[in-house]
Amino acid sequence: MSRLRLSLLCLSLATLSAAGCKKTQEAGAGQGLRIQDIGSDTMVNLAQAWAEAYAAVHPEVSVEVSGGGSGVGIAALINGTADIANASRQLEPAELERARQARREPIEHIVGFDGLAIYVHKNNPLEQISIEQLSQIYAENGKIDSWSELGVKVPGAKSDEIVRVSRQNNSGTYAYFREHVVGKKSDFKFGSLDMNGSKEVVELVGRTPGAIGYSGFGYATSAVKFLRVSKTKDGPGVLPSLQTVQDKSYPISRPMFMFTPPNPARHVTDYLSWITSGAGQKIVEATGYVPLSKG
Amino acid sequence: MTTFAETPFVRARKRNELFAKLVFGAMAALLVTPLLSIVAYLVIQGAPLLSLDFLVSNPSNGMRAGGIWSALLGTIYLVTLSLLIAAPIGVLAAVYLNEYAEDNWFTRVINLAVVNLAGVPSIVHALFGLGAFVLAAGIGRSVLAASLTLSIMTLPVIIASTKEALSSVPRAFREACWNVGATRWQTIRGIVLPNSVSGILTGVILQVSRSAGETAPVMFTGAIFFRPIPEGDPFAYSIFDQCMALSMHLFSVTTQVNGAPPALPYATAVVLLGTVLAVNATAIGLRVYLRSRKKW
Numbered sequence: 001m002s003r004l005r006l007s008l009l010c011l012s013l014a015t016l017s018a019a020g021c022k023k024t025q026e027a028g029a030g031q032g033l034r035i036q037d038i039g040s041d042t043m044v045n046l047a048q049a050w051a052e053a054y055a056a057v058h059p060e061v062s063v064e065v066s067g068g069g070s071g072v073g074i075a076a077l078i079n080g081t082a083d084i085a086n087a088s089r090q091l092e093p094a095e096l097e098r099a100r101q102a103r104r105e106p107i108e109h110i111v112g113f114d115g116l117a118i119y120v121h122k123n124n125p126l127e128q129i130s131i132e133q134l135s136q137i138y139a140e141n142g143k144i145d146s147w148s149e150l151g152v153k154v155p156g157a158k159s160d161e162i163v164r165v166s167r168q169n170n171s172g173t174y175a176y177f178r179e180h181v182v183g184k185k186s187d188f189k190f191g192s193l194d195m196n197g198s199k200e201v202v203e204l205v206g207r208t209p210g211a212i213g214y215s216g217f218g219y220a221t222s223a224v225k226f227l228r229v230s231k232t233k234d235g236p237g238v239l240p241s242l243q244t245v246q247d248k249s250y251p252i253s254r255p256m257f258m259f260t261p262p263n264p265a266r267h268v269t270d271y272l273s274w275i276t277s278g279a280g281q282k283i284v285e286a287t288g289y290v291p292l293s294k295g
Numbered sequence: 296m297t298t299f300a301e302t303p304f305v306r307a308r309k310r311n312e313l314f315a316k317l318v319f320g321a322m323a324a325l326l327v328t329p330l331l332s333i334v335a336y337l338v339i340q341g342a343p344l345l346s347l348d349f350l351v352s353n354p355s356n357g358m359r360a361g362g363i364w365s366a367l368l369g370t371i372y373l374v375t376l377s378l379l380i381a382a383p384i385g386v387l388a389a390v391y392l393n394e395y396a397e398d399n400w401f402t403r404v405i406n407l408a409v410v411n412l413a414g415v416p417s418i419v420h421a422l423f424g425l426g427a428f429v430l431a432a433g434i435g436r437s438v439l440a441a442s443l444t445l446s447i448m449t450l451p452v453i454i455a456s457t458k459e460a461l462s463s464v465p466r467a468f469r470e471a472c473w474n475v476g477a478t479r480w481q482t483i484r485g486i487v488l489p490n491s492v493s494g495i496l497t498g499v500i501l502q503v504s505r506s507a508g509e510t511a512p513v514m515f516t517g518a519i520f521f522r523p524i525p526e527g528d529p530f531a532y533s534i535f536d537q538c539m540a541l542s543m544h545l546f547s548v549t550t551q552v553n554g555a556p557p558a559l560p561y562a563t564a565v566v567l568l569g570t571v572l573a574v575n576a577t578a579i580g581l582r583v584y585l586r587s588r589k590k591w
Contacts, residue, residue, distance in 0.1 A: 036537075044551055048521040049357045055523035064537050066519040067551065081435060197550045219553050287357065288553070 039073020039086030070172030085259040088172030106259035113290040115240035115253040117217035118227040121209045128228040128237035139186040157210030164192035165213030218288015245290040341561030369538030381446035385453030393461040413451035421515040441517030449502040456498025460491040493585035500578035504571040510542040518543040
């Protein structure tokens with residue numbers, strides 16, 4: 001019986017607090033403030049690190065982090081089930097349209113940068129690759145299918161074929177790579193291995209000598225190496241690093257966004273300003289991403 | 296007196312008998328090996344991290360260190376609440392189906408529904424839970440929505456195992472009871488339930504293990520990647536909160552967290568498996584105890 005009473009109490013409390021939040025958006029008496037933070041799998045570790053550190057400075061705010069992909073976060077924001085949507089891309093026109101219809105046009109906050117590294121197995125002799133070559137490898141009508149076409153022979157690989165590792169199609173990383181490397185209009189070539197997480201891409205490349213893959217540069221392990229990336233075929237190649245992403249000389253880097261609804265609650269804006277402050281940005285760097293440049 | 300000599304025919308039969316026994320015995324022994332090797336492997340791999348501290352501290356340092364308190368507590372919440380929802384409905388429905396229902400189209404439809412519900416994959420239950428409880432009913436992603444989803448998933452099995460337990464009570468018992476003028480309800484309360492309670496409870500408790508291990512249904516309806524909660528406070532979640540869950544946590548640390556010590560996923564798996572085995576052991580213990588009190 002006491003259990004029933006307890007849950008009834010919870011029920012009434014939760015209804016009250018939910019109603020309070022919706023109407024007044026006030027920060028309240030500082031009890032049980034919650035932030036639903038949903039979205040990008042690329043950013044989920046960063047969001048988790050922020051939430052963990054924020055709990056130490058503001059124990060009254062509970063930041064609840066879940067992943068699923070940038071699209072999942074944006075959809076949740078439009079549905080009203082998220083306070084913050086993490087996204088490694090901007091809103092697509094269709095999403096923007098739905099947000100307008102729901103009168104929840106999101107506000108964009110840039111919270112850091114991510115360098116998208118091109119990973120190969122550590123024994124792969126290739127050092128550099130151009131955006132054009134990447135497109136030829138990944139795009140539907142691309143002509144490069146084998147390592148010999150890039151002028152190398154990979155020791156330990158089963159065949160000359162390039163094993164393409166990619167991401168599932170609701171990933172922001174996938175969307176970014178498609179738009180900036182594969183080319184907006186073309187699709188991915190069939191037969192790529194589409195992984196469900198950034199870490200899995202790197203792990204698979206580390207196990208497969210003939211593989212190539214893309215993922216955030218914070219995911220590097222000792223079994224893989226970065227390729228220098230150049231804009232044109234014979235241009236200078238750049239390795240992804242803190243400096244090269246911040247000064248934008250590394251060609252495939254992208255901002256990481258947090259979207260909020262039009263009138264975020266006070267504790268949500270407080271959280272966002274903490275994220276963009278020195279304390280929050282230190283965590284960006286520690287997690288393997290690139291902080292906002294100062295000034 | 297003549298002695299019976301072993302004819303070749305008898306010898307062949309004996310040989311076949313021995314062979315059959317060996318083959319069947321080997322198959323039965325084979326069943327135990329996967330469980331034992333899984334447990335042994337997990338414990339060996341996870342040993343460096345296993346301690347009481349691991350159970351009662353929160354994940355820290357980007358989920359690379361610390362314990363699994365928030366996930367363990369979440370799983371306990373989910374399983375307990377789903378059991379509180381599913382057990383009464385399931386047991387009462389089974390009593391109706393076994394004791395009251397006549398064999399007509401209505402009963403057949405219900406039975407058919409139960410059997411088919413049991414065959415629905417858990418990912419479909421997950422999507423149903425997301426659509427029905429989270430979105431349509433407006434509960435939102437929460438412990439409650441996830442528990443409701445889990446209870447829908449476990450209901451058919453609870454019904455089936457309860458029906459099994461009820462029908463193991465001999466029909467003669469009921470007839471004797473009716474013949475002294477007892478009503479159906481009196482018979483159920485006085486004769487049928489007391490004689491089948493061990494089977495019913497075992498069936499119900501075994502469902503706990505299934506719901507503790509499910510990832511998909513909770514992932515869509517209430518379990519999250521991370522949430523900081525006070526350590527050691529058993530009332531840290533309310534049923535309208537989202538929570539972490541062991542199964543989901545295991546999935547997260549293996550697929551998303553970079554640079555976690557290799558022992559971490561194994562230690563998490565040991566705790567998940569340990570929870571399930573502990574619950575199963577309780578079920579077996581209870582069964583043994585209740586059986587010993589049976590009078591027939």
